[in-house]
Amino acid sequence: SQQGEEDPQALSIQEGENATMNCSYKTSINNLQWYRQNSGRGLVHLILIRSNEREKHSGRLRVTLDTSKKSSSLLITASRAADTASYFCAEAQGGSEKLVFGKGTKLTVNP
Amino acid sequence: DARVTQTPRHKVTEMGQEVTMRCQPILGHNTVFWYRQTMMQGLELLAYFRNRAPLDDSGMPKDRFSAEMPDATLATLKIQPSEPRDSAVYFCASGLPRGGGGTGELFFGEGSRLTVL
Numbered sequence: 266s267q268q269g270e271e272d273p274q275a276l277s278i279q280e281g282e283n284a285t286m287n288c289s290y291k292t293s294i295n296n297l298q299w300y301r302q303n304s305g306r307g308l309v310h311l312i313l314i315r316s317n318e319r320e321k322h323s324g325r326l327r328v329t330l331d332t333s334k335k336s337s338s339l340l341i342t343a344s345r346a347a348d349t350a351s352y353f354c355a356e357a358q359g360g361s362e363k364l365v366f367g368k369g370t371k372l373t374v375n376p
Numbered sequence: 377d378a379r380v381t382q383t384p385r386h387k388v389t390e391m392g393q394e395v396t397m398r399c400q401p402i403l404g405h406n407t408v409f410w411y412r413q414t415m416m417q418g419l420e421l422l423a424y425f426r427n428r429a430p431l432d433d434s435g436m437p438k439d440r441f442s443a444e445m446p447d448a449t450l451a452t453l454k455i456q457p458s459e460p461r462d463s464a465v466y467f468c469a470s471g472l473p474r475g476g477g478g479t480g481e482l483f484f485g486e487g488s489r490l491t492v493l
Contacts, residue, residue: 295478295479296478296480298481298482300482300484306486307380307467307469307484307485307486308419308467308469308482309484310481310482313480313481355482357479357480359478361431361432362407362424362431362432362478362479363421363424363432363479364409364479365421366419366421367418368418368419369419
């Protein structure tokens with residue numbers, strides 16, 4: 266399969282807790298991206314980390330990238346009920362324009 | 377408010393019928409992607425275009441699927457004949473390549489939900 270894998274497949278937490286999602290990918294990358302999808306909607310871009318970066322922050326989001334392990338993680342701090350959604354990583358494969366998505370983590374934040 | 381527009385939002389058809397899905401990318405975006413989303417397979421890349429030229433359509437079943445960009449403001453995905461296994465949500469996304477290589481942020485439409493009976 267060309268797709269990477271997210272871990273866990275589903276995560277349920279309480280409001281205020283932190284949520285960590287992991288992603289493993291298979292190819293060499295130009296960058297790695299994280300997207301969010303609310304039920305019944307299209308995907309929305311959250312953050313992009315280049316292959317030569319190790320960590321990036323955006324508001325309550327923190328993304329790390331370990332190219333030696335071909336893995337990335339997304340941390341959402343102080344989660345809110347509105348963060349309930351599915352989260353996908355996407356690898357921008359080196360040498361092409363391909364953007365390949367993993368299968369996603371379904372996050373539920375309970376009020 | 378620039379957005380990717382997909383039509384139809386919902387389509388129910390019978391097996392064997394032709395289905396055409398349309399996408400209007402964001403003005404100025406020169407890269408267009410088609411994805412299919414199902415519970416079992418997740419998001420599958422079907423095809424993508426740059427400057428209206430197909431770069432890769434290896435994810436599409438060639439015998440029944442075709443994707444084109446008649447002009448810079450319209451991308452189409454056609455299934456002929458449709459089969460029940462084609463039931464899925466089809467997403468179009470547009471964006472720009474990054475200066476350092478690779479694809480940058482993609483903007484997704486709301487999807488076309490196809491049901492083939």
